[in-house]
Amino acid sequence: MAQLVVTYRTPTDPAAFDAHYRDVHAPLARQIPGLRRFDLSDGPVMTPEGPSDIHSIAILTFDSLADLTAAMGSPEGQAAAADVGTFATGGASMQMFETREA
Template identity: 80%
Template sequence: MAAQLVVTYRTPSDTAAFDRHYHDIHAPLARNIPGLRRFETSAGPVMTPEGPSDVHLIAILHFDSLADIGAAFASPEGQAAAADVANFASGGASMLMYETTET
């Protein structure tokens, strides 16, 4: 079994500042979270079948289990990454966590 944490960042007031902070500061913090197996982000516009969405970026963090996600965010590195979100995500962010299975 595996688990994923999906973070959806809505469009911020200043997309250039968001992108700079996310890639230069936040992503390196996230890469240091214990138990992280893989870290992906969307590239380019996030679309819906009807056209553009209000989402600027999606991050998908892969772990071995939901328990590992919990432990990761209880760690100092996880706490630092979580605290940093307020520094750049002016449009807001939402998180979903789930275990996965191959279908």
């Protein structure tokens, strides 16, 4: 398996971020070819010390890193990636990796 983890820092308008994510971005992301699972954090993102500067975390799962890379290069993947800049006013970071059971 492989995952794409997207970490969104706190936006300037959290309510607008949440509405755009729900109504526009998530539907775009669900169209990415090869997507097996799409999880989104629910509620505050905390650290062991307390609140963080992270508003939301998305985890997208694919069969392999090759599938994930191909998916991100697809028109659907490019559309979803381009949309991030329209609502993630706090910034976002993306990490892609293979996974294994530990």
